[in-house]
Amino acid sequence: MKQFKWFTGIFLPALFMAVLLLACENDLNQVKKISALEASKPVDSTLGVDVIYSDSAKVRAHMTTPLMLRQNPTDPNKGFYEMPKGVKIVFYDDKLNQKVAHFDADKHIVSTVTSDYAITSNMDKLIELRKNVVVKNTEGAVFTTQQLFYDTNKKLIYSNVACQMTKPDGTALDGTSFTSNETFTNYAFKQGKGTIATSGKLGQ
Incomplete structure (x- = not known):
């Protein structure tokens, strides 16, 4: 009877620990395999990226980012660019052409967009x-x-999530989504609500 108690008191816990260690080792090996696959993916990184978007000799936008990662650079059709440290996009009016872009670009800015990613x-x-x-x-x-999405082909900017807009005059609008042109002068909110500031009395 004492021998049987020793077997159940010592051997079973040891067997349990062995199974647990084996399971942990398998999980660790799986993690190593996944990490190796991620590390093997081709990635090109570029610091201080400065890109000009133009159309018919007209400068449409200027994008800058401190870091750009090019995923899958071996296939230009399937590759994509990631900007994990944020981005800034400046949009210009139709009067800015490529010849004067570096001299008076600030005079032609119509809107700016920034984001963390x-x-x-x-x-x-x-x-x-x-x-x-x-x-x-x-x-x-x-x-x-x-x-926010910027369709460079359609020159359309839109969002499918909640968005807000405020103006210096006190106007404030909320919506479930919205669309806009590049200059953000012609925009529309979906299910919009809020406060619109007016001058004078209503009905006059």
Whole structure:
């Protein structure tokens, strides 16, 4: 009887620990395999990126980011660019051409967009901005959201998540989504609500 108690009191805990260690080792090996696969993915990194978007000799936008990661650079059709340290995009009016872009570009700014993160692909020419997205236009309006898309082909900017807009005159609007042109002068909110500042009395 004493021998049987020793067997159940010593051997079973030891067997349990062996199984547990084996399971941990298998999990560790799986983690190593996943890490090795991630490390083997081709990535190009570039510091201090400065990109000009133009159309028919007209400068449309200027994008800057401190760090750009190019994922899958071996396939230009499937590769995409990631900007994990944030991005800034400046939009210009139609009067700014490539010849004078470096001299008086600031005079032609119509809106600016900043975010903490951005990603874009080579195929759809769509830039997605995420986290603390802030837009400012020349009218002083400020748009804020957590996700914003810029379709460079259609010259369309839109968001499918909650967004807010405030103006210096006290106007404040909220919406579940919105669309806008590049200058943020022609925009529309979906299910918008808020306060619109007016001058004078209503009905006059």
